[in-house]
Structures are given as C-alpha cells and as structure tokens.
Amino acid sequence: MTIPTLENNRVKLTLLGMSNYKHLIAIAQQPNLVYYSPSKIDTPEALKTYVQTAIDDYYHKTSIPFVVFDKLTETYAGCTRFGLINWHNKVLHIGWTWIGTEFQGSGLNMNMKFLMLQYAFETLKFDKVEFRVDERNIKSRKAVEKIGAKLEGILRKDTLMLDGFKRSTCCYGMLKEEWDGIKSEVFSGW
Template sequence: MTAPTLENNRVKLIPLDLSNYKQLITIAKETDLIYYSPNTISTPETLRDYVQTAVDGFYNNTTLPFIVYDKQLQAFAGSTRFGLVNHKNKVLHIGWTWIGHDFQGTGLNSHMKFLMLQYAFETLKFEKVEFRIDERNKKSRKAVEKLGATLEGILRQDTVMSDGFRRSTCCYGILKSEWPAIKSNTFKRF
C-alpha cells in the first residue's frame, strides 16, 4: 500500500510519520480528547509511541496513518488512519480518529471520512469499510451512523481501557455496494 495524500477544498490528509507528528503535540494534550480510546497521547512521549505503532503498522502493510490539516483554519487538527487492513478479504477499518476541540463540529470530520471512504472503495477497490467505536461514545456513534454506516453488532467487553475498564465495542460497516448511494446522498455537497 502506498502512502497517498488525500485532499479536497476543506482538508488535507498527509501521511503521518515521525517527521511530522510533532505538529500534534499541543492538540494531543487537550483534555479528554481520546477518552474512549485504550491509547494515551497526552505527553510528547506517549504521542510518539502512538505514532511509532502506526508507522510500524504501515511498514507491515496493516495501517495507513494520516495527520489532518484543516485548510479552512490553516492548522493541523489531529490524526486518523486506516487500520486492520485485510488485503485478502478487501476489508479495512477507519478509526483512531481524533481532532482538537476547536475542530469538532465544524464539518471537518465529514470531509475526512469522505476522502477516506472514496479512497478505500474507488482507489483501493476494497469491499467493506468498518468502524469500531466504544459503546459509550454516543457522539462518534451518531457521526458514523450519519455517514450511512450500519450497526452490525456489539462486541461485549472486548477491549481493556487504560484505566482497566472493559469496554464494549460497536461494530459498524459500509459495503462497497452501498457506497454509491451514500456518496450521492450523504456527501452530495462535496
């Protein structure tokens, strides 16, 4: 898998690596930014470890991480990635997404997801995109449902959080056959 830059008039998704992750240090310190994630990014060291894991996955052909640049605000906003990439079955996940509080609710996330879904279905020719979200994270669940993803089930107490809590994970999916309708209905303004 190559590391493309994905871009439209609102957002630029640039491959994330150890040469550019420092642009995110200030944002990563924001309170409760990734509360529903089992990861920690609140210090420069934990952010570097987080990015190193993503980069290792890229070299193992299982992840494709991005740093998010908001073209409207002319600022780096956060990070997202393709992960759990299964080339044989043509299935991948979109997730590990976090953007600073100032960027939330601005439409930036919808632009990010559009570019990623378009790339997954139209360039990579994958058959399915999945999203996994903490059952308690109502905001992210609503956002993924608004994209047109279908709740396929809940994995009960499948992920241990950093505080020891065992979260349940909601599994959402979009099939390649559903993408044309989602693209024309949900993303018609893009």
C-alpha cells in the first residue's frame, strides 16, 4: 500500500507513526477532546496505545492514519484516518478525527476532509465513504452534513463508551457519483 501525503495550502496529512505521534501528546491531553469517542488518548501511554492500534491496522491494510499539520500556524493539530477499509467492496470510513480546540472552527477540518474525500474517490477509486458519529455529538454531525454526507441510519446502542454509557451511532455516507456535485457545491467556495 502506498503511503500518501495529502496536502494543500492549509494542511498537510502524513502517515501517523511512532516517530511523530509525540507531537500530539499535549493536544491529546486537552479536556473532553474525544468525549464522544470510545478511545482514550489523554495520557502519553494511552496515546501510544491508540497510535499502535492505528499502525497495526495500517499494516493489515484496514487503516491509513494521519498526523495533521496546520500549515497556517506551522504546528501539529491532531490526527485523522481512513479506517475499516474494505478493498473488495471499495468502501472506507473517515473518522478517528480529533484536533486541538484552538484549531476547531478554523477551516482546518474542512481542508482535511476535502483532501481525504478527493483521495478516496479520485485516487483510490472507492465507491463510498462512510462517517460514524455519536448521536449526541451535534457539532460533528452538522460538520459531516455540511460536507454533503447523508444520514443513512442510526445504530442503536451499538458502542460502549469508556464511562459505561452505550451510545447510538449515526451512520452517514457519500457515494462516488455524488462526489463531483459535492466538490463543486460544497468545496468550491472556501
């Protein structure tokens, strides 16, 4: 599997690994950064385990994890990944995204999602991209809807959270045949 670097004038996404994850330790310790995620990242040990899992999935060809570098501020901002990659059915998920609070609402995430969607549809030639979002996470749900993904359904009480809560997960999708329209309507004006 080739290791892509996805980049535009705002953001650079490079392969997340043990050589660069330490740039994210301070960001990962921000309170409630992954409140709606079943992942634990708020200690250096937990973050290392999180990254090791992403790397293991990469070597099994089911994930491509990225470290996010904000070119505007010249700092590392967080991470994101392609996951649950199904090469046969040409479907993958975009998620596991967290960026520091100082980057939220800055347009960084929009740039990340554009590069990832463009790569998924135009380079990998995948047929569908999916997003999974905690039903309670209205901010992330609106962000996914803003980029043109459609709500396909809700998996009721399907994910056990760290605090014992059983969340319901909203499943969003975008099809390859929708991408050109979304690219010109959603991403052309920013």
